[in-house]
Amino acid sequence: MMNKTKLVLGIAMATLTVAGAMVSQQAVAGTKAQHHATEAALVSKVDVLEAQLRAMQDEVSSIRASTAAGADTAKVQELDAWMQESKAKPAASSKYNMVFFRGGYGRNDNDRKGNILTDANALNGGGGATNIGGSGFNTSDLTGNSPNGKNDAWYFGAGFDLNLSDDLFGLMDNTNVLGEITIGYKEFDSKDLRRAPLGTAANDSATGAVGAGGLTQAVCAGATGSGGIITNGAGPYGSCSANVTVTQLTITASPKIKFMADSKFRPWLIPAGFAMHVISPPSDGVTVTAPGIMFAAGADYNLWKNLYLGVDARYHLVSNTLAGVNLDGMEAGGYVGFGF
Structure with missing residues (x-):
């Protein structure tokens, strides 16, 4: 009887030990998974921010380029109008x-x-x-x-x-x-x-x-x-x-x-x-x-x-x-x- 009891207790102890180990591994595994998930989320957010920043930089560059082109175009048009007016009506003609x-x-x-x-x-x-x-x-x-x-x-x-x-x-x-x-x-x-x-x-x-x-x-x-x-x-x-x-x-x-x-x-x-x-x-x-x-x-x-x-x-x-x-x-x- 005593031997059966010891056997049962040994099996129980073994079972508890295995269960504890499995639970510990699962807990550790769960913690790693959460960590990796959190890290992946942060990386994803950084990537999104970087993409948005690059988009904003591209837009600013585009705006600057278009503004400069527009200003140059306006200057060219103004100069051309002045030249045409000068040709059509010269100042202080000697005639x-x-x-x-x-x-x-x-x-x-x-x-x-x-x-x-x-x-x-x-x-x-x-x-x-x-x-x-x-x-x-x-x-x-x-x-x-x-x-x-x-x-x-x-x-x-x-x-x-x-x-x-x-x-x-x-x-x-x-x-x-x-x-x-x-x-x-x-x-x-x-x-x-x-x-x-x-x-x-x-x-x-x-x-x-x-x-x-x-x-x-x-x-x-x-x-x-x-x-x-x-x-x-x-x-x-x-x-x-x-x-x-x-x-x-x-x-x-x-x-x-x-x-x-x-x-x-x-x-x-x-x-x-x-x-x-x-x-x-x-x-x-x-x-x-x-x-x-x-x-x-x-x-x-x-x-x-x-x-x-x-x-x-x-x-x-x-x-x-x-x-x-x-x-x-x-x-x-x-x-x-x-x-x-």
């Missing part, structure tokens, strides 16, 4: 340049009658003495001419236009801004004056030069009379006759605005320009130059190829007078131009 030749009528607001160097010493009604000879001296032959220095004139000159802008510096289409430079000559009067010489020691010392009342007679080379003294109105007057021409030279530099660039007929204006005037003979103060302002308007017509015909009117306003000489005045006439 509007012109050289022209002017002529016409001029008139100053005031004349130069009575100036010392124009006619004040002449026996022609210009304000000089009329009785310079002796009792036998006929002064009537030295009178009769009108005073020198009328204010009407004729003029001629030339100039050129240099194109600066085709669109008024971006303010107005088909409107040119040009720089105009001109030079012009005006002649007001020219007279062969019967000029009596002023009393001088040389004249007074000539034989018979001192007449009645101590007045100096006209002593002129080549004149009829003893020692070249004009007596009894005899002539010729010799060197007592002198030609005096009253003239004016004007140089201008002005901005010129010219409208209707696509038309054969083109009006223009000069809002204000600089002018320099030079007179001859000099003024009583022996001055010859005076600055001023010029205002002008006109129009020209493209007659044939580069040939233009035009008309213009100009007014000169001078800031000061030259010892009593006022140079304010106008010009009106025509011109022939050649474009280049």
Whole structure:
């Protein structure tokens, strides 16, 4: 009985030992399986994150590439549009340049009658003495001419236009801004004056030069009379006759605005320009130059190829007078131009 009991207990112990070993192995196996499962899940998540990151990187690269391509395309299109516009409408085209030749009528607001160097010493009604000879001296032959220095004139000159802008510096289409430079000559009067010489020691010392009342007679080379003294109105007057021409030279530099660039007929204006005037003979103060302002308007017509015909009117306003000489005045006439 005792032996059976020991046998049963031994079998039970053995069974328990085997069962415990199997349970332990199963537990260990279960723990390893869970570990491997957890590790596999983590690896899978990392792979997914890496894939997502690569996808995001690829998308960012694609966006950058497309943005750069779009910007480059826009720049290329903008540059192409600018080139096309430049070809269609070149800036400050030289075809509007012109050289022209002017002529016409001029008139100053005031004349130069009575100036010392124009006619004040002449026996022609210009304000000089009329009785310079002796009792036998006929002064009537030295009178009769009108005073020198009328204010009407004729003029001629030339100039050129240099194109600066085709669109008024971006303010107005088909409107040119040009720089105009001109030079012009005006002649007001020219007279062969019967000029009596002023009393001088040389004249007074000539034989018979001192007449009645101590007045100096006209002593002129080549004149009829003893020692070249004009007596009894005899002539010729010799060197007592002198030609005096009253003239004016004007140089201008002005901005010129010219409208209707696509038309054969083109009006223009000069809002204000600089002018320099030079007179001859000099003024009583022996001055010859005076600055001023010029205002002008006109129009020209493209007659044939580069040939233009035009008309213009100009007014000169001078800031000061030259010892009593006022140079304010106008010009009106025509011109022939050649474009280049």
